[in-house]
Amino acid sequence: MIARVRSTLAVLSLALVGLSVIGEEVSAGEVAAPQATDLVKPYLPDSLSLDGKVVYVDFWASWCVPCRQSFPWIEEQYDLYHKRGFEVVAVNVDTDHEAALKFLEATMATFPVIFDSTGSIAEQLGLQAMPTSYLYGRDGRLVSEHLGFRPEETDSLESVIFQLLEERTSE
């Protein structure tokens, strides 16, 4: 009797261990973490290339108050530095497309916006906050990741963007 209970328990514990393996999404030997620039590329028009540019990928939603605060600043940076090789890709994660369009109309953003209403890009990057932004250098390396938006941090962020724009790709 006890032997049967014991074997049942063994099978059960093995099954439980098996379940935990299913829960684990990261497996050994997996390639490097996905980059926002790579994930947004398929959504961009062919005429828009990110190669050799300083790229700012910003995840936003119409219901997110700090996102609303961040848009005028992003627009300002885009206006100032776009001609020097600064590109912005704003990724909208609204499920309500109308709300997103209304937000864009109100903010009058001129930089490229793509729509990730299913959250598939956000999920692949494992966003921890809204907004989240990623800043990439001309060589495509991730320079910084920002969670949320704080007006007091914009000066330092702008100086980083400025420095990155000064860097030439020396290949």
Place this chain on the structure above:
Amino acid sequence: MKQLRLIAGLALAMFAVAGLSGCATMGPQVWERDVLSKPEMQMDGAVQDRAIDDHIYFSKEASSGGRSFGGGGCGCN
């Protein structure tokens, strides 16, 4: 009998531990909080009522504050 009880206890503990993994992911992801961030989803949605209540607490009971945490539910604070 004692051994059987021990095994049963172990099994129970194992299930309890396995159950904990159910708490690993809680609630919607940060990009899924659109509905939660709506005013009507706040714990204290009616602004007028809240102001009147607050005034009563403040003037009659000399207390203030202690309401639910404010914010848009965007997970950025």
